[in-house]
Amino acid sequence: MSRPLIIVESPAKAKTIEKFLGKRYSVKASLGHLRDLPKSQLGVDVEKGFLPKYIAIRGKGEIIKELKEAAKKASSVLLATDPDREGEAISWHLAYLLGLNEERPCRIEFHEITKEAIQKAVKKPREINQSLVDAQQARRVLDRLVGYKLSPLLWRKVRPGLSAGRVQSVAVRLICDREEEIRNFVQEEYWTLSGLFARDDGARLAARYQGRGEEKAEIKSREEMDRLLRALPRGDYRVESVKRKEKKRLPASPFTTSTLQQEASRKLGFSSRRTMAVAQQLYEGLDLGAAGTTGLVTYIRTDSTRVAAEAAQEAQSYIKGKYGEAYAQAERRREGKKVGVQGAHEAIRPTSVLREPEAIKGHLARDQYRLYRLIWERFLASQMSPGVYDTVTADITSDKHIFRATGSTVKFPGFMILYLEGEDEEARKEKEEGLPELAEGESLHLLSLDPEQHFTQPPPRYTEAMLVKALEEKGIGRPSTYAPTIETVQTRGYVEKEDKRFRPTELGELVVDLLKQHFPDIVDVEFTAEMEEKLDDIEEGELGWQALIGDFYRPFAATLERAEAEIGKVELKDEITDEICDKCGRPMVVKHGRYGKFLACSGYPECTNTKPILVGTGVKCPVCGGEIVERKSKKGRRFYGCSNYPACTFVAWNRPVPRECPRCGAFLVEKRVRGKGTQYACSREGCGYVEAPKAKTTRGTKKAKGQEMEEAEPTRVAGEGEPPVEIRLS
Helix, strand or coil, rough: CCCCCEEEHHHHHHHHHHHHHHHHHEEEEEECEEEECCCCCCCEEECCCCECCEEEEECCCHHHHHHHHHHHHHHEEEECCCCCCCHHHHHHHHHHHHHCCCCCEEEEECCCHHHHHHHHCCCCCCCHHHHHHHHHHHHHHHHHHHHHHHHHHHHCCCCCCCCCCCCHHHHHHHHHHHHHHHHHCCCEEEEEEEEEEEEECCCCCEEEEECCCCEEEEEECCHHHHHHHCCCCCCEEEEEEEEEEEEEECCCCCCCHHHHHHHHHHCCCHHHHHHHHHHHHHCCEEEEECCCCCCECCCCCCCCCCCCHHHHHHHHHHHHHHCCHEEECCCCCCCCCCCCCCCCCCEECEEECCCCHHHHHCCCCCCHHHHHHHHHHHHHHCCCCEEEEEEEEEEEECCCCEEEEEECCCCCCCHCEEEECCCCCHHHHCCCCCCCCCCCCEECCCEEEEEEEEECCCCCCCCHHHHHHHHHHHCCCCHHHHHHHHHHHHHHHEEEHHHHEEEEEEHHHHHHHHHHHHHCCCCCCHHHHHHHHHHHHHHHHCCCCHHHHHHHHHHHHHHHHHHHCCCCCCCCCEEEEECCCCCCCCCCEEEEEEEEEEEECCCCCCCEEECCCCEEEEECCCCCCEEEEEEEECCEEEEEECCCCCCCCCEECCEEEEEEEECCEEEEEEECCCCEEEEEEEECCCCCCCCCCCCCCCCEECCCCCCCCCCCEEEECCCCCCCEEEEEEC
């Protein structure tokens, strides 16, 4: 007896769905796309309305044959690819290959792989959404025209193997623009002044100098600070005003694709690609033992923060039972809808909050557990009540000079009992603590003044989380494209990571400058964002995809022709080193390859000798006595190995430092510990020696880059008949 055939994209998803539906349905996987534009040619007929030429993807012949045979035997065919543009296009291609009538309901959609969701979906098939398909076709054709027309120009003018693209080129530009900001940054000096005050009962509090009267303090030099210190009254000050407020802190929304990538980068150290790979496993379903194979999270490619009513109700019940009534939301929080967000999608959330991370930890791999826990905690926290702070601001005055003390204490933790959103390093603020009880008119004794020199800092280089955030905020690409985009710009040698931050290579800056000069639209942030909005219009059925491509291509083709004539051959000079080729005696030069920089003989092609670039650590290998040097794996991860490799295979993942362990004599390594900074630990397994960072006993004066920190020596200054006030100055 024939059965309905369901076609999904991955075998893991097929296996999960098959367990839910039993023998009533046959479930098979397409393994992603089966048709695409050919790799060997443009595949777009520019003269015939940009008609794409689709062909079967090489190596997919057996799968297509198997699916066709299964479709012939089936009573009906249901296409269950992912619920987005890409998934809709895969279903459209499948319908063509299998000869299905697209006007008949053959498409089913679900946003979580649970038994209830699948059983509900198979009862409600719909027609293929042609507007979604057209939006995906428009993106595919647009990217093909840019990539296949512009990349060959870069091959001829710069270097073979380069590529350009709508999203990747803008991503590189953002990194290059940030580097230019850093280079052009002019450091400015400024000073702050803190005062330490005491009440009669001995309670102390610190306050920051604000200015005199209505005039706000802007102290730009040591001389200005010295004048202020001489002018400040000594002795008693008065509490001029005390303001108390109650502030609420709302929980972060549940994850979208972009915020998941950002938070996994900050809290787990995951790359965007790693995050999406693990999230896909959680979505498709994992074997939970007696509970069977189950999808643990909802669909992972979404820009919506909407939560289904049933999921919100389940979360509220769980919160009340686990934490108490006060921690549940008094009323359901309404998320503001952003332009372009697909309303049918939900945020990324656990398919059931009752499936606690600790309860299923034994069935998950380490990365799966960590990411699931992050998603679970973020979602549950988003459904909890706000945190409440009591804040106090007190102005302390004498002769119109104002010092301001601020403090806050947690009155009610709310969602913070479970989860706090991560922050990028430069966004972190000093933690405020509570102040002692103060009353207006109360006298305080000035104990010490602590002037501190600062210098303004340039904007930081992008981390992966910061770059993803910037791309999303500027409307560049879509969250599902960020992981491959970030990988591509590194693989092409346009950017490289240094201390987990992106910096452009010489090649990246050269290509961006070339594109800015001759193809300004391709690397223009606003133009690229507008193109994304027009793709959304196609999805909504408000714009024809061929009209969009035509409006883009005509000026692009003219610019391409002009650039071909104007751009001469760009010579990238190799960096000559002091290293001498041990085969022919000529100097070695720095070359750029797929896995980063390496040394090559300047006599190429007569001499093909190459060597890795070794960065020494000054630490001897404990196995053979050679030097331990810095290396990179094929995936770009930094590690440390012996310079005598392959004769010696010693490796270490943490950076060695030229210091011996006082306990056993082995070398120490640097270890970064969250919340504690860098620590030094013994490299010998079993020793266990850890050296905490040395605490600062005095506050240093911050100097410009390249200068040493000076120790601040306390200086006592007192007026006639006044108690001495300690002023810390370098």
